[in-house]
Amino acid sequence: MRYLSPFLLIALFLSFSCSQEQETLNDQNIIPLPREVKSAKGSFIVDASTTILIEGRGEGMDWMGEYLADKIGGVLGSEISTSTEGGNLILRKTQGDQLEAYNLSISNEEIVISSDGEPGLFFGIQSFLQLLPDEIAVQRPVSSAITIPAGSINDQPEYGxxxxxxxxxxxxxxxxxxxxxxxxxxxxxxxxxxxxxxxxxxxxxxxxxxxxxxxxxxxxxxxxxxxxxxxxxxxxxxxxxxxxxxxxxxxxxxxxxxxxxxxxxxxxxxxxxxxxxxxxxxxxxxxxxxxxxxxxxxxxxxxxxxxxxxxxxxxxxxxxxxxxxxxxxxxxxxxxxxxxxxxxxxxxxxxxxxxxxxxxxxxxxxxxxxxxxxxxxxxxxxxxxxxxxxxxxxxxxxxxxxxxxxxxxxxxxxxxxxxxxxxxxxxxxxxxxxxxxxxxxxxxxxxxxxxxxxxxxxxxxxxxxxxxxxxxxxxxxxxxxxxxxxxxxxxxxxxxxxxxxxxxxxxxxxxxxxxxxxxxxxxxxxxxxx
CATH class of the missing domain: 3.20.20.80 (Glycosidases)
Structure with a gap:
C-alpha cells in the first residue's frame, strides 16, 4: 500500500468536503416553486466585471436592465453596467406568445434570462434574485464575487x-x-x-x-x-x-x-x-x-x-x-x-x-x-x-x-x-x-x-x-x-x-x-x- 502524507490526506479531505457541501440549483429556495429545475456542473461568478446585455427592444427593457444592475450592485458593492452590444448576463426577449413563461440558463460562461414577453423576463429576474445572497434584501455589500450554481429553470404560471x-x-x-x-x-x-x-x-x-x-x-x-x-x-x-x-x-x-x-x-x-x-x-x-x-x-x-x-x-x-x-x-x-x-x-x-x-x-x-x-x-x-x-x-x-x-x-x-x-x-x-x-x-x-x-x-x-x-x-x-x-x-x-x-x-x-x-x-x- 502506497504511503500518503498527512498533508495530502488533509487536502483530499478538504476537497471532498467542499464538493459535498457545494450547493446545486435544485438546492435553491425559490418561491413560488418553478415548474422545472435542472442542475448542471459548474457555476457562474457574478462580480464587478459582469455586464448586463439587453437583447430585444420593448418599453420596459432598459428599466429592467437598470433594475437588475442596481440589485446586483447592491450586494457586490460595485456598479454593474448595462449594454446592448455585449455582456455575460443576458436579458433576451424572444419571439412568441408565451408572455409570462421564462427560461433561466446558467453556465460557466453566462447567465441568460429569456422570455417572449417583458412580464416573463421580469418574473425570471425575480427567480434569479432569489439565488443571490440574502443581503440583497437590504442592498448590503457582502462580497466582491458571488457564485451561482449552473443549471436551468423552465417556468410558467398555472393561472393567468x-x-x-x-x-x-x-x-x-x-x-x-x-x-x-x-x-x-x-x-x-x-x-x-x-x-x-x-x-x-x-x-x-x-x-x-x-x-x-x-x-x-x-x-x-x-x-x-x-x-x-x-x-x-x-x-x-x-x-x-x-x-x-x-x-x-x-x-x-x-x-x-x-x-x-x-x-x-x-x-x-x-x-x-x-x-x-x-x-x-x-x-x-x-x-x-x-x-x-x-x-x-x-x-x-x-x-x-x-x-x-x-x-x-x-x-x-x-x-x-x-x-x-x-x-x-x-x-x-x-x-x-x-x-x-x-x-x-x-x-x-x-x-x-x-x-x-x-x-x-x-x-x-x-x-x-x-x-x-x-x-x-x-x-x-x-x-x-x-x-x-x-x-x-x-x-x-x-x-x-x-x-x-x-x-x-x-x-x-x-x-x-x-x-x-x-x-x-x-x-x-x-x-x-x-x-x-x-x-x-x-x-x-x-x-x-x-x-x-x-x-x-x-x-x-x-x-x-x-x-x-x-x-x-x-x-x-x-x-x-x-x-x-x-x-x-x-x-x-x-x-x-x-x-x-x-x-x-x-x-x-x-x-x-x-x-x-x-x-x-x-x-x-x-x-x-x-
Missing amino acids: YRGSMLDVARHFFDVEDVKHYIDVMAGLKYNYLHLHLSDDQGWRIEIKSWPKLTEIGGSTEVGGGEGGFYTQEEYKEIVAYAAQRYITVVPEIDMPGHTNAALASYAELNPGVNPANGILDSLTIVPLDYDKPKVNPEPAELYTGIEVGFSTFATDLDLTYQFVDDVVREIVEMTPGPYFHIGGDESHVTDKDDYIKFVNRAQEIVQKYGKVSIGWDEVATASLLPGNIAQFWGDEDNAVLANKQGNKVLMSPAKKTYMDMQYDSTTQLGLHWAAYIEIDDAYNWDPANYVDGITAEDIIGVETPLWTETITNRADIQYMIFPRIYATAEVAWTPSNQRNWENFEGRLANASKRWEMQGINYYKSPKVNW
Whole structure:
C-alpha cells in the first residue's frame, strides 16, 4: 500500500468536503416553486466585471436592465453596467406568445434570462434574485464575487390572474404603503393589484365631477381616524408604479351596498331614508320598502364601525346611474388595465329585483367604457354579460351559477385566502368570522378542486384579499400577509401536483432571513421551523 502524507490526506479531505457541501440549483429556495429545475456542473461568478446585455427592444427593457444592475450592485458593492452590444448576463426577449413563461440558463460562461414577453423576463429576474445572497434584501455589500450554481429553470404560471387585494377603504394607506405592498407582490410574481377604493367607512379616490365624495366620504375611517384619499395624480402614480413591475391595478367601487360613505356625501343618492339610522342600532337587516312615498332624503351619517349590509343606493333613480357612469368614466380614464370591479357583495337591504336591475346596469356602464366587470360572487344572481367575472369568496352556489352562465370565476375563498383572518385564537389582529387561517391552511388547497362543478378550465385565477377593519399601519399589514401572501403566490403559480407542504415550509423558513434583515413584522407560525 502506497504511503500518503498527512498533508495530502488533509487536502483530499478538504476537497471532498467542499464538493459535498457545494450547493446545486435544485438546492435553491425559490418561491413560488418553478415548474422545472435542472442542475448542471459548474457555476457562474457574478462580480464587478459582469455586464448586463439587453437583447430585444420593448418599453420596459432598459428599466429592467437598470433594475437588475442596481440589485446586483447592491450586494457586490460595485456598479454593474448595462449594454446592448455585449455582456455575460443576458436579458433576451424572444419571439412568441408565451408572455409570462421564462427560461433561466446558467453556465460557466453566462447567465441568460429569456422570455417572449417583458412580464416573463421580469418574473425570471425575480427567480434569479432569489439565488443571490440574502443581503440583497437590504442592498448590503457582502462580497466582491458571488457564485451561482449552473443549471436551468423552465417556468410558467398555472393561472393567468394572480392577484392580491388591499382594502384602503376601512383604513386608509398612503401611496408609499401601497408601493410597499406592490413591491412584495412583484417579488412573488403576482400580476394584479385589486384596490378596494370605497366602502361604508370611506371613499378613497378623487372624482372631480362629485367632489364631496372625498371631502366628506374620505374624511374618516374605522375607529374614527382622519381617513384620507388619493388625488387623481396619486392614483396615476400607483398605477404607473405597479405597471412598471408588470402588475395591473383593478379598481373597485363597491355598490349598490357598502356605499354609506357615498350616501353621506350626497343625500340624493339615498333611497328616501337614511340607511344608517335605525338599522345599525338593532343590527336587523331588512329590505328597504321602495313602495312607500319618498321624502327628501338626508345624507347618511358618517360611519366608523365594521358591521355590514345596511347601506344601498337608490336603485330606481336615474341620478344613481349618472353617478355610477361618472365615477366609472373618471377611474377608467386613469386605469389602462382590462378590469373594473363593481363590488356587489352583502347588499342585504336592497330588494332582490332592484339588486339584479342595478348590477345589470352597472355592468353595461362598465362595458360602455371598454372594461370587463368583476364582481363578488353575488353578482352571479344577476345576468352576467359575456366575459364578465364572478369573484368567489363565500357562496359556492354563486360560483356554479356564474359558470352555468358561461362566465369565468376568480377564486378567493374566504376560508383559505382572506389574510385578515386571525391565524389562531391568540392573534391580536384580524377577525375570524370565516376561519382561523394558519400558514398551512393557506397553502394546502387546490383552486381546481375547491368547489364542486368548478374545474381549472372555469377559473381565471386566484386572489388573496386583505381587508383592513383591524389593520391600521404598515406593520399591521406585514404581520397579516407575511407569510400567507407567499402561500397564495405558490398556489396561483405552481401546479398543484408539484406543491408539497414540507418542501414549501423549508423554503419559507429560508425566505424569513430576508424578512429579518428588512425588519418585516411577520408572524412566526409554529407550523414552520424558523
